[in-house]
Amino acid sequence: MAEYAKLVPSPTTDTQPYWDGLNEGRLRLQRCADCGKVRHYPRPVCDACFSMNVAWMDASGNGRVHSWTVTHHAFHPGFKPDLPYILVTVDLDEGVRMQAQLRRLDARELRIGLPVRVAFEPATEGLTLPVFVPTE
Amino acid sequence: MSLRETGAVTGVGETEYLRGTDRTPLSLQLEASLRAIDDAGLKPTDIDGVIPYGLGAVAEDFITNFGIPDLRFSATTPMGGASAVAAIQCAIAAVHAGICNHVLLAIGRTGYSGGRIGTRVQQMPQFRVVGEFEMPSGAIAPAQLYAVMARRHMELYGTTSRQFAEIAVSTRNNAMLNPNATMRRPITVEDHQNSRMISDPLRLLDCSLESDGGAAVVISAAERARDMRQQPVLVMGVAEGHPDSPSVITQRPDITTLGLAKAAPRAFAMAGVTPDDIDVAEIYDCFTYNVLCQIEDAGFCKKGEGGPFVESGAIRLNGKLPINTHGGLLSQAHMAGMNHVVELVRQLRGQAAAQVAGATIGLVTGYGDMGDGSIAIMRRA
Numbered sequence: 001m002a003e004y005a006k007l008v009p010s011p012t013t014d015t016q017p018y019w020d021g022l023n024e025g026r027l028r029l030q031r032c033a034d035c036g037k038v039r040h041y042p043r044p045v046c047d048a049c050f051s052m053n054v055a056w057m058d059a060s061g062n063g064r065v066h067s068w069t070v071t072h073h074a075f076h077p078g079f080k081p082d083l084p085y086i087l088v089t090v091d092l093d094e095g096v097r098m099q100a101q102l103r104r105l106d107a108r109e110l111r112i113g114l115p116v117r118v119a120f121e122p123a124t125e126g127l128t129l130p131v132f133v134p135t136e
Numbered sequence: 137m138s139l140r141e142t143g144a145v146t147g148v149g150e151t152e153y154l155r156g157t158d159r160t161p162l163s164l165q166l167e168a169s170l171r172a173i174d175d176a177g178l179k180p181t182d183i184d185g186v187i188p189y190g191l192g193a194v195a196e197d198f199i200t201n202f203g204i205p206d207l208r209f210s211a212t213t214p215m216g217g218a219s220a221v222a223a224i225q226c227a228i229a230a231v232h233a234g235i236c237n238h239v240l241l242a243i244g245r246t247g248y249s250g251g252r253i254g255t256r257v258q259q260m261p262q263f264r265v266v267g268e269f270e271m272p273s274g275a276i277a278p279a280q281l282y283a284v285m286a287r288r289h290m291e292l293y294g295t296t297s298r299q300f301a302e303i304a305v306s307t308r309n310n311a312m313l314n315p316n317a318t319m320r321r322p323i324t325v326e327d328h329q330n331s332r333m334i335s336d337p338l339r340l341l342d343c344s345l346e347s348d349g350g351a352a353v354v355i356s357a358a359e360r361a362r363d364m365r366q367q368p369v370l371v372m373g374v375a376e377g378h379p380d381s382p383s384v385i386t387q388r389p390d391i392t393t394l395g396l397a398k399a400a401p402r403a404f405a406m407a408g409v410t411p412d413d414i415d416v417a418e419i420y421d422c423f424t425y426n427v428l429c430q431i432e433d434a435g436f437c438k439k440g441e442g443g444p445f446v447e448s449g450a451i452r453l454n455g456k457l458p459i460n461t462h463g464g465l466l467s468q469a470h471m472a473g474m475n476h477v478v479e480l481v482r483q484l485r486g487q488a489a490a491q492v493a494g495a496t497i498g499l500v501t502g503y504g505d506m507g508d509g510s511i512a513i514m515r516r517a
Contacts, residue, residue: 006272006274007267007271007272007276008272009267009268009269009271009272010267010268011268015268040387041265041268041269041384041387043265066288067284067285067287067288067291067391068284068287069280069283069284069287069335069336069337069338070333070335070336071274071280071283071334071335071336072332072333072334072335072336073279073332073333073334073335075276075277075279075280076271076274076276079274079276082274085274087273087274087275087280087284089284089386089391096387097386097387098269098386099269099270099273099275099284099386100273101273101274107336111291112288112291112292123272127272129272129273130273131273
């Protein structure tokens with residue numbers, strides 16, 4: 001197998017459960033263990049009650065398109081084979097937003113509010129990346 | 137207590153701007169600094185405060201090269217493209233407090249000949265969260281991060297690519313009048329529409345340059361500035377502002393609003409003027425869209441009306457709000473906005489290459505990589 005040429009994350013103890021979840025086919029979000037506010041991307045402190053007590057929950061994986069871009073230029077050589085690729089920002093039903101690539105849809109069909117759901121793509125050893133696909 | 141008119145820009149300097157050099161960022165930065173210090177009528181040893189941009193030089197380099205006997209103030213304002221204007225606030229606070237007399241703000245970079253943007257951002261601490269959660273999916277460079285903002289603006293407000301083109305064309309027209317601009321061939325809206333797509337909706341001609349060069353300014357206390365070589369340019373109001381979730385654009389409740397929206401009302405209140413009083417504006421233009429968005433956030437028009445505002449011709453040299461009269465980052469050079477500060481000062485002194493007749497009050501903004509904003513409003517003394 002060819003060496004993985006794309007950028008890889010460097011998880012910390014604050015973020016490792018998110019990446020572990022993806023490897024298990026689960027989209028995990030942080031939820032404040034005290035006030036219950038859901039937050040993303042993972043970080044140490046709840047900005048509502050300042051608690052550092054963290055719980056993790058499984059997200060529904062459902063959301064709606066918030067915005068997007070279609071990238072035609074490789075800013076990193078590892079992504080050249082993917083060009084052009086669609087990046088979408090998605091508002092998850094849990095009230096947080098995330099960005100990932102979009103699959104199985106022509107960019108001309110994109111619109112704000114389009115329903116999508118998360119899917120999981122193995123990238124390399126120990127790394128699974130989230131992607132979005134249109135909700136059927 | 138307010139910083140209103142307590143500080144002035146007393147010296148400005150630039151190197152020749154290039155696309156290709158074997159010089160170091162340090163050397164370029166020091167050359168621009170010497171020019172700014174000379175412009176102010178000072179000796180290098182008069183500098184007793186320094187705010188390096190943070191690329192290629194630290195305070196110690198200025199002590200060593202200029203033989204500064206007693207540097208009393210040094211700081212950095214690590215806000216990417218908002219750094220230069222944010223440093224004005226920092227410098228004025230220092231001179232107003234009596235910590236030092238003359239603060240040098242300097243940048244030197246080899247953005248063209250050295251590391252290009254896709255490589256650089258991966259090493260910047262403010263990109264840590266993007267680096268972990270978005271870069272692995274291929275969201276790497278500012279063009280891609282801002283394309284998402286621009287697309288949302290287009291969908292919500294009907295903003296068009298041709299309106300972005302007007303910004304590129306107007307800025308290029310100004311660069312054609314400036315001997316120290318690197319891009320001086322005329323372009324049309326059609327050229328923009330035919331330029332290659334980088335990250336939709338941003339095309340090549342929506343993107344700023346990668347440049348080699350240096351730029352610097354000297355900030356002094358207002359009362360001291362009166363006795364210096366140049367007609368002083370007083371800083372009437374200055375502020376910085378940070379967007380909600382500055383670490384990741386995609387996490388912001390409203391991605392079409394920048395930190396400038398918080399900073400601008402404070403700067404205008406400090407200055408005691410309104411957007412209608414501004415004769416010329418140098419707006420940080422890393423991408424055309426960012427100019428349009430900042431026109432709104434600075435209060436020149438309502439949110440969503442930036443497209444029609446630029447389409448009306450308002451930002452042309454003969455329009456009601458001439459913008460980026462030097463050619464900006466899009467067509468002069470990418471000096472992270474220090475060249476915008478230099479240009480505003482020249483406009484207010486009446487020394488600009490593309491001079492706005494009678495320019496008395498002007499504005500300059502900075503825009504950091506994730507939406508941090510900074511703004512300074514200045515007037516001819």
